[in-house]
Amino acid sequence: MVAPLKVGIAGLGTVGAEVVRLIEHQSRLMAERCGRPVRVAAVTARSKAKKRDLDLRGIAWARNPLELAENPEIDCLVELIGGSGEPALSAIEAALKSGKSVVTANKALIARHGLRLAKAAETHGAALNFEAAVGAAIPIVKTLREGLAATGINRVYGILNGTCNYILTRMEQEGLSFAECLKDAQRLGYAEADPSFDVDGHDTAQKLAILASLAFGTKVAQSAVYVEGISSIAPEDLRAAAELGYRVKLLGVAVRTAKGIEQRVHPTMVPKSSSIAQVMGVTNAATIDGEGIPPITLVGPGAGGAATASAVLADIADVARGIRTQPFGRPVDRLRATEKAPMERHEGGYYIRLMARDLPGTAAAIATRLAEQKISIESIVQRHMNGVDAARTAGKASPVPVILITYATHEDAVHRALQAVQRDKVITGRPQVIRIEKN
């Protein structure tokens, strides 16, 4: 009989409690799959007294995460406390320094201190597994780290935040505003009371930084990610997108360009026919473009107790089997620094929505300013009217929405053209600009 893997679990929230339950429930399956039993030897949480639907008999209680990490009776620390700093950080470091492997679902911590922790894991021959940190049960970390181990990656992009995708889906399907859908998401528990971490794109940015590191060998750094949230998206944009054959998604995109690795999070128009465009509601997805092969897309639950626990258990199973893959798939010293993507040099197609004034020559003025910047128009939609000039002829006073899709151009060219259009006073309000990502 091989010795069991003794696991210590820090954090008994929704995920932690589910992990304790599943290790018991799946004990036979895990023993078969790992060649040795896995058992929970010790746990810790903020309150020992709190009522939990958990049978903790025979399991030691550590007074704090650090004590748990240093307990010689455990082989593997499972960190499910969350937060980008203490007490998770010190506990994980202590565990790694004593050669114990670590499994964590903590994206914030990995995005912030991943390098330092990976170095400690490398030095002490321990595993640092974090499948659950990105896309929960979707095996995106393993796919980049192992499944495509020897395939050059050109781009990885995905819907990495269920809250934003839920809001955009509701907005599109029901024509509701961002604010209305956010309120619903909060009521249903899909969004926090302070939703900014999700809707402003920071959650996606943390996950993207981790994926970029795995895909491209960059040093994981949230600061290298350009971030824009979804609060500026209007139902009109989603309607226009649909008419033009697109959907709007909050994407995290990491892409190899001639100027280096570009990491960015922003609302994005994706072709309706793409796999990523089909992903609705709280579901997450990631697409990987490997060198010379068609895209691979992984779709599934990106959050939730059971889905997160599923990934945590898989990581524990790898530890039990003795697998010690490098945390970011390469030696830490080989990871390269990247700078934040200079978005003014971003190259791609753009969706532009303008409110054109009811004046003679408006359409010509807009077209001229775009042409001056060498921006070619792929398509143009003028809503409710046959044309801007028609609106004037009809004697209407209210501005007319004009929607443009450009061919690939540079972002600074778009900005210069729109500044000129604004100076011409042929539009009212601020233009809406959404980047297009082709598949």
Added chain:
Amino acid sequence: MVAPLKVGIAGLGTVGAEVVRLIEHQSRLMAERCGRPVRVAAVTARSKAKKRDLDLRGIAWARNPLELAENPEIDCLVELIGGSGEPALSAIEAALKSGKSVVTANKALIARHGLRLAKAAETHGAALNFEAAVGAAIPIVKTLREGLAATGINRVYGILNGTCNYILTRMEQEGLSFAECLKDAQRLGYAEADPSFDVDGHDTAQKLAILASLAFGTKVAQSAVYVEGISSIAPEDLRAAAELGYRVKLLGVAVRTAKGIEQRVHPTMVPKSSSIAQVMGVTNAATIDGEGIPPITLVGPGAGGAATASAVLADIADVARGIRTQPFGRPVDRLRATEKAPMERHEGGYYIRLMARDLPGTAAAIATRLAEQKISIESIVQRHMNGVDAARTAGKASPVPVILITYATHEDAVHRALQAVQRDKVITGRPQVIRIEKN
């Protein structure tokens, strides 16, 4: 410097040549990812003289696969010969018996001799990796074996044959017949001169048997799979499916039922909103329903030299890293035998297309026969007409198509009802019956 992993490659067809090329091209990436270099030490193929766009200088040539497998200069045999028997079988066995790990893309061999080979791998502490055998670059084997290692699986199903999906996509999008689309597929190189292995479902069945073993711990056995191909599908079926909110796909389905593991391959109606329904053309996909978690779907290229080579290289990388996961995810002795699914006991919804005779009482007769078998109708479409009886009133002579979608029932009930309908002589020709798979 850690010693390199020395690889021997048997078979230099499209995939084999690409593997040789990629190991050279990605040598730096592989060394970084694996902690040691990987190099091709020896190769073999049917003809040494054949012109290949490959630089084989410095690589030994073995006279045959067995000699390659027994070459003490190689650590890992990569079998890319294909075929369910010799010479691949003996070469793999010889390699495993001498403790060498094996990587193969050979689904036919794994479906037929997988158990015996896995046992040899287990006995000799070698790896037997076959990610490329199912879904090429889609990491479905790794996901079932490792990514969901501790998650109970309820169902795994997928589009595992690009030829069939290409044909069904063309038929649906262009209203063409099966025969026309097959001819096109052959012209484009998506289908073989003898297409029966693909279009009759046998290729899918081999892959499904492998996935079922990984998911449910069944003994891999193609003979346990019920198989039906796509040649009976008519453009009318695809049109009717679309109207009713479905698409027709050739699915391989392995599902846990009260009566055991059901493995089946057949044309299937899937809800248009499901991830699997979005998969068009030669693309493959697999969906996994884990206990208590929403479905996970993996989409990507299921064939092609580069996509297959990508998976082969990932498997080699795992060998280089020293990973020795059990081939079917569990000890071979724990795998359980399964019988072929008794389809007459299959439970599910059904699509039924009948050509109803232009006679009074036809609709009533059909409805009565279904009701006698306690089959409830979810929806009914009578094409071109407002109703069967209306057709009679209008004095038309030609039969009227009637399309029914049933609620979940047993397959034998459907057969009994349709036999009764045929005895009633209210329909012409054979009824078309397609099983529905809900997501």
